[in-house]
Amino acid sequence: MDSDTPSCLFSLDKENISYQDTTILKNVTLEINQGEKVGLIGPSGAGKTTLLRTLYQRVSEQSAFVHQHYALVPQLSVFHNVYVGRLDRNTTSQNLINLVYPREQVRQEIFPILDSLGIKEKSFVRVGELSGGEMQRVAVARAIYRQESILLADEPVSSIDPHQAGAVLELINQVAETVVMSLHAVELALKYAERIIGLHNGEIQFDLSAEEVTPVILKELYQQS
Numbered sequence: 001m002d003s004d005t006p007s008c009l010f011s012l013d014k015e016n017i018s019y020q021d022t023t024i025l026k027n028v029t030l031e032i033n034q035g036e037k038v039g040l041i042g043p044s045g046a047g048k049t050t051l052l053r054t055l056y057q058r059v060s061e062q063s064a065f066v067h068q069h070y071a072l073v074p075q076l077s078v079f080h081n082v083y084v085g086r087l088d089r090n091t092t093s094q095n096l097i098n099l100v101y102p103r104e105q106v107r108q109e110i111f112p113i114l115d116s117l118g119i120k121e122k123s124f125v126r127v128g129e130l131s132g133g134e135m136q137r138v139a140v141a142r143a144i145y146r147q148e149s150i151l152l153a154d155e156p157v158s159s160i161d162p163h164q165a166g167a168v169l170e171l172i173n174q175v176a177e178t179v180v181m182s183l184h185a186v187e188l189a190l191k192y193a194e195r196i197i198g199l200h201n202g203e204i205q206f207d208l209s210a211e212e213v214t215p216v217i218l219k220e221l222y223q224q225s
Helices: 048-062 078-089 092-100 104-116 132-145 162-175 186-192 215-222
Strands: 008-019 022-033 037-041 063-066 150-154 178-182 195-200 203-209
Touching: 008 048, 022 048, 022 178, 022 203, 037 048, 037 186, 048 063, 048 150, 048 178, 063 132, 078 092, 078 104, 078 132, 104 132, 132 150, 132 162, 150 162, 162 178, 162 186, 195 215, 203 215
Parallel strands: 037 178, 037 195, 063 150, 150 178
Antiparallel strands: 008 022, 195 203
């Protein structure tokens, strides 16, 4: 195989995928290659979250995940929630030290990420005291801190001001080689993803480049009964 040919990271072949004993995704065939920026769109309940979870389960050791509901520890500070993203890479003693008094190296790794997301001044504020939009940025920061080449994100900007959401998505695209993200805002998906997968009722309705997605195609996706 040509060394310049992107490798396939995810491959589903006519798969049915269930969640809590209910079939969510039906007869799904899909390939996602290294380096792609993919947006998942579709009405609520279409199967976007289930698809993302399925992909993450298959590459969890080499990817980072932004959870739709943040999955943060409200009693911990912003800084420490981000640090949790790499707990598995340090010894227990190192983690205890950094949770009590973060080393300078760790500070220098985390502070620039928080600064790029506009929440550095909240570094040592408890997450439970933040707004929804701020919590969402913490979740994004934690995923970025993992420094993985694959980043999967479930509605990563749903609680963020529309004027700032684009900057967050741009940052995600910059730090991760391969991105798969579900987005409620179709206009953001079309702008920040190169490939768009439309889901409805657990089935892939279309898989097109962003340039190929027309208003007619979108209307059909969202107005199906």
